[in-house]
Amino acid sequence: MYHPIYQMKKKEKLQKRKKILLRSLISFFWFTTGAILTTFLLTSFTFFIYKYVNSDVIYPGIMVDNIDLGKRTEIEAAKLFAQKNEAIGNIKITFSLDSMSATISAKELGLGYDQNLIAKQAMSLGRSNNLLSNISIVFQAYFWGLNLQPAYHYSDDVLNKILFPFAEKTDKEPVDALFNFLNGKVITFKVSQEGKKVNADKVKEELISKLQKILSEQISQPIIISIAVDTILPKITTEKVNNLGIKELIGQGTSFFHHSIQSRIFNITLASSRINGALIAPNENFSFDKGLGDVSAFTGYQQAYIIQNGKTVLGDGGGVCQVSTTFFRALLDAGLPITERHAHAYRVGYYEQNGPPGLDATIFSPSVDLKFKNDTNNYILVQTQIDPELQQLSVFLYGTSDGRSVVLSKPIVYNRIPAPEDVYQDDPTSPKGEIKQIDFSAEGATVSFTRDVMKNGVKIISEKFVSNYAPWRSVFLRGTKE
Numbered sequence: 001m002y003h004p005i006y007q008m009k010k011k012e013k014l015q016k017r018k019k020i021l022l023r024s025l026i027s028f029f030w031f032t033t034g035a036i037l038t039t040f041l042l043t044s045f046t047f048f049i050y051k052y053v054n055s056d057v058i059y060p061g062i063m064v065d066n067i068d069l070g071k072r073t074e075i076e077a078a079k080l081f082a083q084k085n086e087a088i089g090n091i092k093i094t095f096s097l098d099s100m101s102a103t104i105s106a107k108e109l110g111l112g113y114d115q116n117l118i119a120k121q122a123m124s125l126g127r128s129n130n131l132l133s134n135i136s137i138v139f140q141a142y143f144w145g146l147n148l149q150p151a152y153h154y155s156d157d158v159l160n161k162i163l164f165p166f167a168e169k170t171d172k173e174p175v176d177a178l179f180n181f182l183n184g185k186v187i188t189f190k191v192s193q194e195g196k197k198v199n200a201d202k203v204k205e206e207l208i209s210k211l212q213k214i215l216s217e218q219i220s221q222p223i224i225i226s227i228a229v230d231t232i233l234p235k236i237t238t239e240k241v242n243n244l245g246i247k248e249l250i251g252q253g254t255s256f257f258h259h260s261i262q263s264r265i266f267n268i269t270l271a272s273s274r275i276n277g278a279l280i281a282p283n284e285n286f287s288f289d290k291g292l293g294d295v296s297a298f299t300g301y302q303q304a305y306i307i308q309n310g311k312t313v314l315g316d317g318g319g320v321c322q323v324s325t326t327f328f329r330a331l332l333d334a335g336l337p338i339t340e341r342h343a344h345a346y347r348v349g350y351y352e353q354n355g356p357p358g359l360d361a362t363i364f365s366p367s368v369d370l371k372f373k374n375d376t377n378n379y380i381l382v383q384t385q386i387d388p389e390l391q392q393l394s395v396f397l398y399g400t401s402d403g404r405s406v407v408l409s410k411p412i413v414y415n416r417i418p419a420p421e422d423v424y425q426d427d428p429t430s431p432k433g434e435i436k437q438i439d440f441s442a443e444g445a446t447v448s449f450t451r452d453v454m455k456n457g458v459k460i461i462s463e464k465f466v467s468n469y470a471p472w473r474s475v476f477l478r479g480t481k482e
Contacts, residue, residue, distance in 0.1 A: 061141030077119035085112035097227040110155035174234040179241040186277035195232030202228035245378025251334025251397040256353040264304035264319035272384035288370040328361035335453040340371040343467035358411040358447030404455040417444030420473035430479030444471030
């Protein structure tokens, strides 16, 4: 057991040690605080002297694009970068998109360093309202250097003027799809279309990127900018407005009807409207005659020239074969199996206005028809279009592509037979001396071409179309009426 007196002495010693330790800590605190304050005051005093010495120049060690601007005035720094802009002023910049291009010099575009902004930013470093921040920046710049990224400029107005023709030709708003049908026929159809828009922001990014490369490599070389174009998707696509598998163009055909009389043009327009919107189901055998309906004065057709009994005569619906011919060309293009097709008795000039002979198809209900089978797994929609200015008829077939491809050979013309001599016939119903041509000469010939259709690497159709055209004479009516 410890003696009480011994315990008291031990306790007094511990208290003395605590007092000594406390005095030491207090002394250390005041010493450290004094040292920090002394250092701060000394550093501040040194900074203020340094600031005074460099009051009208950029602090030493401050660089822009690795170019030392220390000890330069703001005006001198701006002048330095202005000189660098002059050095690249003659560099040619070409903007291109497809077949369009436009070229301008860097000076005309105002392209280069933004000398005034660079000089102002460099001068402002270490001169904020925050003393500690200023001291830190000056310290870093002096001992290790402080490099800033440069600012660049160009004329937005000039650039926008350059891009305007590209945008005018390229920009297109997206088109939402329309699809409404009644009684098995589509009465409103518009295929969705993607929009396009020139991306000016990407053009500017590429412009600055290529400028940086030229400035860093110090090589004066032309700048070529490929104009970026964004694709804008429609809100409603064709496949979203129907569940019939109609979403894209699978085939099309065109023909011209220049020099047609008005009644023939009327009939072409009427006949094309009758098959417009037709829906052909999967595995359906489509008859053009059936789809067209009755062709007569009772159904609205006018009289125009038709081929009947080996002669060209006026008859109801003259011009309807322009539609069947164009439909035939769309079927060929789509790679669909054609189960019935008949060529005209002779070569008709209308059908050779935009291509070779042999690509025609005549119809004459009920014995002469144009038929095909929809061997796809989706519906096929027929759309027709008349361009009155170009006098062009187009037939479009929409569905879902199954990857088939078509190869048509160039038609071969052989067994040529010259057209017979012209014939003049008296016409007592026309004034005497009046000459009117009612039939037109055509060379007789045999024309053939082949079509191969491939699908998944397999040839699913291989066929040959042969057309035998008889020679045809011109026939003139000579008026005899007194």
